[in-house]
Amino acid sequence: MxxxxxxxxxxxxxxxxxxxxxxxxxxxxxxxxxxxxxxxxxxxxxxxxxSDRDDLLNALITLWQAKNTGNLIKRTEDYAETIAEAILNIFDLWLLPDLFDSRLEFAVRNWAHTDRELARMLDEADIVRVEAFQAMFERFGYETQYANIRANTVYQTQIGYISMKKDGPFEPLEPRLKRMPLYAEIFSGRKPTEAEIARFLARHPLP
The missing domain is CATH 1.10.10.60 (Homeodomain-like)
Incomplete structure (x- = not known):
């Protein structure tokens, strides 16, 4: 401008x-x-x-909530024919910063170490996100306890990658894409079809 x-x-x-x-x-x-x-x-x-610095900080928190938590919930509700395809839909979050900003997630988690109120909001966000994953598994017929364990496994794996700076913008795209269909199979217990994998990879062409 x-x-x-x-x-x-x-x-x-x-x-x-x-x-x-x-x-x-x-x-x-x-x-x-x-x-x-x-x-x-x-x-x-x-x-x-x-009005003051806190007003600006609240705007950053609102951005994080809308982008990362809001988009994550929406993605769990997207159409999928199978649970494996639903998980591949979730993986779009980890590959597209416009959907889920891993760098912002990392920064907010560090910030929360020194801000008690933000730490509380982060705990709430973690609960809401896992609940969204659990609801996705339950939609495909998983019993509640198994759905909860699988939801936590998916979520904690990704947050661990982000916390270790080993995913998102921190690692080359090609090796991550190769692993993701295997992760989808491990997380769901169902192997993605060749067509599901092809649709997923078409959304993430290599440069």
Missing amino acids: EKTSGWRGTREIWINAAYEALLESGIDAVKVMPLADRLGLSRTSFYGHF
Whole structure:
């Protein structure tokens, strides 16, 4: 956007700058003056869009909730003919940052170590996400106890990868794609069909 005289920016560019600072350097880097310097704007611009720093931090949390938890729940409800295909649908989350932002997830989990209220929200998000996975398994006929264990296995495996920076944007695409049909079989106990695998891979072409 062209900067004209008196231009004060937008709420969105402040949130984007805060997002980048959070991912690059953690929550301590999300402060008004460093962000103002980064954007070439003034504190007056910031306070034209936010009441205070906490207001900006809440906007980041809302972004995380909508993108990661909201999209995850939607993905568990997408149409699939089999449980294996449903799990391959879930794997789209781990491959497409527009659906699930692994870097943001990592940053929020680190942030939660120093913010008790965010830690509480993170615990709630974990519960809601596992419940969504469990409901997906139950939809395909799994008994409640087995559905819960499988749901936790799927979720904790991925969060473990993210926490170790071994998945998402942290690892090349090709080896991950090769493993995912095997993971789908292990998580569900059902082998994906060749057609299901082909549809999945078509959504994620190698560069």
